[in-house]
Amino acid sequence: MSDGTALNGVVEGRARRLRTPNDSPLKWLCLAPVAVWFVLLFGLPLAFLVWIGFWRIEDFQQVPDFSLDNYREIAGNLFVKSRYGLAMLQSFWVAATTALVAVAFAYGIALAIAFAVPAKRQRLALLFAVAPFWSSYVLRLYSWQTILSKNGVVNSVLKAAGIDVVRLDVIYTQIATRIGLVHYLTPILVVILYVTVANIDRTLIEAARELGATRWQAFRRVILPLSKVGLITAGSFAVIIALGDALSGNLLGGGTGRSLIGKYPLFASMLMTDYSSSTNLPRTSALATILILMMILVLVTGAIFAGRAQRRISG
């Protein structure tokens, strides 16, 4: 074998090994913190939570076991007595409608930042859009309570303006719950959707316009389809957060806020009450596991739709 051939062999071998950066052994080092974080702060607590759901209570104490009694009890109370099923329906209804409004609202803001604000100012605009996220969520909810209540800001202004016939009456309804949730979600969704919109290839939009598309047609035929993955991701994210949130439902929705479905509490709210009012952590864990399953269902559905949308764009 000549020296040249040997050298070529070494170079080819190295090229094979370093085909992509992922071939570097350093990747395991870099991934290790993520794996440790995931296992310690997510995997183990989650597994523990699910495990406790099978325990039972004996003389005010948790006894390790593998009993399905907690799940049987919850299943038996889906539409009678505690009516967990109605709380689940309420949660899905409020979360889905909240996600719809929040995504639409955040999408509008993201579009405005990406297309109406000069490139140099976009970071600043994004900063302003996410600014509410820096303040306390509970304080924001109490502020909304001050705005929406019977003697609140809105009704006081209406009264001062002499418009007594019109009165805002949304406090302790699920509309108020949604207002709190939309306020909470919007900054997060704006970031997700801004990244989506900002990454749309501008030449495609320009091409559409040069081929005679109106602004609306360019939006509907180019921008919206290319935003679909981001919109589905943001929507799934919004539903999951809204499903898990109990604060807005408690403070603005009054615990059992009225909605089209009825005056039922959110499932997360029932879970919190169950935890704080009885020495029955196994049943609370079972309820929490059910909530997590509801979230996984949303996540998987979102992933399927996002995958389809991505394939359509790629194809």
Added chain:
Amino acid sequence: MTKKRNGKSSLPGLSSRAGLSRRDVLGGMAAAAAFGTFTIISKRAEAADALRILCWPGYEEKDVIEEFEDTHKVKVEFKIYIGGEQMLQFFGQTQPGTFDAIISDAEYVQKLLARKAVEAFSTADMPELANYHPKFRDFAPMRAGEGKVYGIPTRFSFYGISYNTDYLSADEAADWNSLFLPKLTGKVGVFDWYLPTMGNASLAVTPGNQTPYDISDAQLASVKEWLLKLRPQVSMFGSSSQPIVQAMIAGDVYASPTGDLDVDLKLAGYENFSSTIPKQGGIRWQEVATICTDSTKKDLAKEWVKYMTGPKVQSKLVYTKAFKARGPNMKIVDYWDADQKKLLSYVPDPEHPGQMIVETLIDRSMPRGLPAQQPDTQWIEIFNEFKTT
């Protein structure tokens, strides 16, 4: 005042002596448990000889504990919890012997006893008990059902009716049935915890019952009926007293069977609020000081319990920044000014000459307890049905 409670948790409780030991579970789930115990471990390292107490907020305030620390030349460290369940969780997540004393809600003493967490002690050397209101010298929850004393009351207050005087008169507030008045439709706020609400409902249907949690199935059915009748009147359920106070200020709630919310409101400058215990009776909460079974400083822990029975310390304890309450030692008034006495009802009762308003309220109230004849799940299911109707 209704004590603040919330359901925020870090990790699930780990205690279980019946199956795995706490040590086993802690070992297996070290990473998870570390978050619940970190504060205690660090403090322990800082002061090995400190007295460690698990308690509701207020006991750790300088004014309250300073004299004890100076007298006994000891540092007292506190782990604060919000809610009985959190107390059990914190206790369960720590090594035996971590705590020397626990401030517990009176009815939770039996839960602590089930875990062999606290032990009985003699009250013979506690002279201040003679100044306690008779109802606090010796009542069932202190004894956890077997005759021995496990806890001494330190602080209490009531779950009566708090109301806006612009919409409800004192006479109306003196009757639980006034909550059904048409003017209160959609204007009642309820504390989202089954024990006080159902205890009050129990008294509303069985006036004067000294054991409102020890009721028959038929009586429990009446309680459920009363609650379901009340439901249309209810606009909101508050997870603590704060949302209900906010709702009362905002005019969204006119009355609440949640106790003396008027204390906070009056301090905030709102004079149009008051509270009372209806003639049928109302529920009373109380905290008790207990001594831990595994403590290595039981004598010192008992000295602290003894210290907490004094009127001076109670006068500060029930008037802390955390919240306002009442003290069982009637000499407490010697350490208050006129405003404090008036605010907390330690003033003569014009309707009952010779006694203070607070004594009338104590006479009319029954201690919060746990369901005796039915499993607590049965009561919780009724409360959930009340909420979801």
